[in-house]
Amino acid sequence: MALAQRVVALLESGARQSTYKLATLLALIDEAVENPVPESAELAVAIPSLAQRVIGYYWPQVRPYTTGGPLRQGWPQGSATRPDGGMPRIPRLIEEARAALRAEGHVTADRARESGSRVYQLLVRDVAHQLARNPLTYLQTPVRAPQGVTTDLLFDASGFHNSISRAALDAHGPLVLRPGVAAALRECAPLLRPVVEMTWIADIVRFNATELDHDDLAGFLFGADRSSLIRLHDPLRDIQHGRCFYCAAPLRATPHVDHVLPWSRVPLDGTANLVLTDARCNSNKLAMLPVRDHHERAIGRPETLLRDLSEASGLPVLLDRTTDAGIGIYTTIPTGTLLWRGRGSYEIHQRRRGTG
Numbered sequence: 001m002a003l004a005q006r007v008v009a010l011l012e013s014g015a016r017q018s019t020y021k022l023a024t025l026l027a028l029i030d031e032a033v034e035n036p037v038p039e040s041a042e043l044a045v046a047i048p049s050l051a052q053r054v055i056g057y058y059w060p061q062v063r064p065y066t067t068g069g070p071l072r073q074g075w076p077q078g079s080a081t082r083p084d085g086g087m088p089r090i091p092r093l094i095e096e097a098r099a100a101l102r103a104e105g106h107v108t109a110d111r112a113r114e115s116g117s118r119v120y121q122l123l124v125r126d127v128a129h130q131l132a133r134n135p136l137t138y139l140q141t142p143v144r145a146p147q148g149v150t151t152d153l154l155f156d157a158s159g160f161h162n163s164i165s166r167a168a169l170d171a172h173g174p175l176v177l178r179p180g181v182a183a184a185l186r187e188c189a190p191l192l193r194p195v196v197e198m199t200w201i202a203d204i205v206r207f208n209a210t211e212l213d214h215d216d217l218a219g220f221l222f223g224a225d226r227s228s229l230i231r232l233h234d235p236l237r238d239i240q241h242g243r244c245f246y247c248a249a250p251l252r253a254t255p256h257v258d259h260v261l262p263w264s265r266v267p268l269d270g271t272a273n274l275v276l277t278d279a280r281c282n283s284n285k286l287a288m289l290p291v292r293d294h295h296e297r298a299i300g301r302p303e304t305l306l307r308d309l310s311e312a313s314g315l316p317v318l319l320d321r322t323t324d325a326g327i328g329i330y331t332t333i334p335t336g337t338l339l340w341r342g343r344g345s346y347e348i349h350q351r352r353r354g355t356g
């Protein structure tokens with residue numbers, strides 16, 4: 001909790017110039033959740049892996065919000081009359097690559113990654129390089145801190161600097177989260193993630209200086225891609241034999257695609273984490289974490305089926321990430337956590353012996 005409070009204090013330390021730090025923090029939280037290490041261990045995070053997660057966060061955000069085009073992700077750097085409108089470099093790189101990748105037929109960032117596209121590989125390389133310059137250099141520096149004051153709360157940033165070359169970055173190796181930081185981020189993820197997202201929304205409102213609706217923005221910036229989810233309805237209904245994934249009641253007219261591991265804990269929009277439910281189960285479960293059986297049944301579906309669902313929807317499978325996230329979540333949630341089994345049916349989590 002102490003670490004979470006210090007991270008929140010960093011977020012509150014002053015006005016940001018861009019949303020870079022927020023994207024990077026969310027990416028680090030995801031790394032911690034999906035790579036569960038013992039409580040006092042370090043965690044090595046490859047910079048390209050971090051870059052892929054940052055790309056995933058910006059991917060939906062750089063699409064046009066209105067006819068006015070994409071939302072500003074920072075203050076204009078240089079002249080706002082430049083062709084790029086002064087958009088900060090990372091979202092600009094992603095916006096350009098996204099257009100090219102969509103022309104190649106890749107709807108989501110994960111699908112682009114899975115395809116092995118050259119455009120995507122170059123994007124990862126460019127974003128990783130930019131991350132190493134900024135924000136990794138300044139992530140832990142309070143905005144209003146006197147010159148030279150920095151904290152090394154999360155990782156040793158001394159190897160990153162604003163003019164680091166690609167060669168120097170390659171030689172640097174991974175970013176290493178300090179002992180205990182990964183476990184703390186993982187355990188505080190359900191609290192930290194919404195704080196970072198709300199901060200991001202507030203920054204977008206500030207940068208765009210227009211009347212923006214917070215609720216609409218939250219869905220636009222962080223929601224799942226609705227049209228891809230709708231394409232999952234029919235194929236999911238088929239493989240579930242027309243029944244709700246949770247209660248097995250026959251599905252009626254308006255089923256819902258549910259994230260088994262809730263989006264608020266880990267944003268996994270892969271078919272390994274998606275099931276079809278009736279409205280009653282869906283509205284009862286909301287953002288609750290289900291009992292582990294449901295998650296295991298979801299990832300235990302034949303991989304060929306998950307791949308067929310992926311083909312039908314344009315969404316990735318993400319079986320490995322979903323499996324790892326389940327291990328990370330279920331082995332570390334505290335005893336006493338309320339889990340959802342079915343409509344009006346809950347269980348109190350007991351930590352299993354030998355899992356810490």
Ligand SMILES: [Zn+2]
Nearest residue numbers: 244247278281
């Ligand atoms: Zn149901």
